[in-house]
Amino acid sequence: MSTPLSHYLILSALLFSIGFAGAVARRSAIIVLIGIELMLNAANLNFIAFWRYGTHPEALTGVMFVLFSIAIAAAEAAVGLALVIAIYRQRKTAQVDRLDSLRG
Amino acid sequence: MPGEIAFYLIALFTVAFAAAAMTLRRLVHCALCAAAAFAGLAMIYLQLDAEFVGFAQLLVYVGAIAILIVFAVLLTRGDEVAPGNKQSSPSWMAEVAVAVLVLAAMAIAILRSPSLHRLASPGAAAPVKRIGEELMTRYILPLEMVGVLLTGALLGAVVIAMRDESEPKQPERVVSHLSDPKEEVVSR
Numbered sequence: 001m002s003t004p005l006s007h008y009l010i011l012s013a014l015l016f017s018i019g020f021a022g023a024v025a026r027r028s029a030i031i032v033l034i035g036i037e038l039m040l041n042a043a044n045l046n047f048i049a050f051w052r053y054g055t056h057p058e059a060l061t062g063v064m065f066v067l068f069s070i071a072i073a074a075a076e077a078a079v080g081l082a083l084v085i086a087i088y089r090q091r092k093t094a095q096v097d098r099l100d101s102l103r104g
Numbered sequence: 105m106p107g108e109i110a111f112y113l114i115a116l117f118t119v120a121f122a123a124a125a126m127t128l129r130r131l132v133h134c135a136l137c138a139a140a141a142f143a144g145l146a147m148i149y150l151q152l153d154a155e156f157v158g159f160a161q162l163l164v165y166v167g168a169i170a171i172l173i174v175f176a177v178l179l180t181r182g183d184e185v186a187p188g189n190k191q192s193s194p195s196w197m198a199e200v201a202v203a204v205l206v207l208a209a210m211a212i213a214i215l216r217s218p219s220l221h222r223l224a225s226p227g228a229a230a231p232v233k234r235i236g237e238e239l240m241t242r243y244i245l246p247l248e249m250v251g252v253l254l255t256g257a258l259l260g261a262v263v264i265a266m267r268d269e270s271e272p273k274q275p276e277r278v279v280s281h282l283s284d285p286k287e288e289v290v291s292r
Contacts, residue, residue, distance in 0.1 A: 003111045006220045011115045011148070013210035015122055015141075021203035022126030025196040030131055030176055034138045037169065038122055041145050044161075052152045053224050060238055063230045066157050067239075070164050071250045075257030077169045081176040082261035088180040089267070097193055 008049035016042035029084045029094040033077065040073045111151060118144030129191055131177045139170035156232050 019038030022031055044066045051062025088094045118141050125137035142165035149158035193199065214220055239247050 002105065002223060003108050004221045004223060006214050006217075007111070007115075008148075008152075009214045009220060010211060011119070013207055013214065014119050015145075016210070017203045017207035018119070018122045018126055020206060021200045024202070025192050025199040026126065027191060027193055028131060030173060030180070031126065031134055034125055034134060034173060037138070037165075038125070038141065041142065041165075044157075045145060045148060048149055048152050048154050048157060052154065053222060055225070057225065057229075060230055060234060063154055063157055063235060064238060064243055066154075067160060067235075068243075068246055068250055070157075070160055071254060074164050074168060075254055077172055078261040079257050079264065081172050082265040084176055085179050085265045092182070094180045 005049060005053040008053075009046065012042045012045040012049070015039075015045070027095045027097050029087070029096050030081070032096060033080050033084065036080075037073065037077060040069065040076075044069055107151070111148070114144055114147045114151065118148065132174065135170060135173045135177055138173065139166050142166050142170065153229050156230060156235050 016039050019035040019042065021035075023035030023039070026032060026035070047062045047066045047069070051057060051060075054062070084094050087099065091099065093099070121137045121141040121144060125134045125141055128134050128137060143162065146158045146161040146166070149155075149161055
């Protein structure tokens with residue numbers, strides 16, 4: 001393990017920025033959800049990297065946090081995609097910029 | 105050294121597929137590239153000695169969430185944008201610039217922090233037996249709550265995606281029109 005911790009953090013920052021750019025710049029609601037999943041994954045990578053490089057890796061806290069985080073991300077993806085499908089059925093579109101009924 | 109080369113190769117793979125997932129035009133291609141990026145992250149977890157998390161990531165993200173995304177793409181099929189249309193929002197350059205600023209802020213903070221350049225302590229591992237013991241003792245309450253949350257999310261997803269009874273249903277009306285004469289025939 002000769003890779004310094006900062007390289008993992010840089011990789012995580014890159015993935016977070018890519019997911020953020022996709023989530024704010026794309027119009028399709030499904031791509032926005034994929035971007036949010038990428039941002040969640042970047043945070044998970046930070047947890048694992050800090051666990052591995054931390055002073056007490058035997059405590060397993062980072063691993064546990066990521067396991068629960070993956071479970072919650074799965075629930076979020078299921079509900080989010082169900083919302084996209086429900087909105088598509090009602091409005092015949094899943095482009096986020098056309099869902100502007102609440103616009104003043 | 106081979107570990108370092110493996111890390112950079114996997115990192116390049118993951119970032120390339122994540123960027124492709126955010127930029128490609130066709131939604132199916134985006135979903136498949138996102139699955140590849142999730143698989144790359146699972147490889148990084150394996151490389152960081154977190155085997156259980158790596159396999160959980162493979163199972164949940166590549167196995168379940170990617171399939172869910174592909175199903176959502178199929179069910180919103182008519183939404184595919186025509187070739188001449190724009191896929192990104194009108195102000196996408198400003199939004200990408202904000203993302204680059206976020207990346208620069210995080211990268212500067214990471215590179216300037218002296219404590220983050222340390223190397224890993226050898227021998228750290230997360231054996232599955234330890235993880236199971238911890239889940240059944242110290243983390244038993246969060247584990248139960250995750251079970252409740254997943255049940256609630258499953259029911260909620262079904263209820264949200266279920267056809268609303270109050271909304272107009274064109275195809276089923278057609279079916280009922282077709283079935284009415286048959287019933288008349290039977291009653292005669």
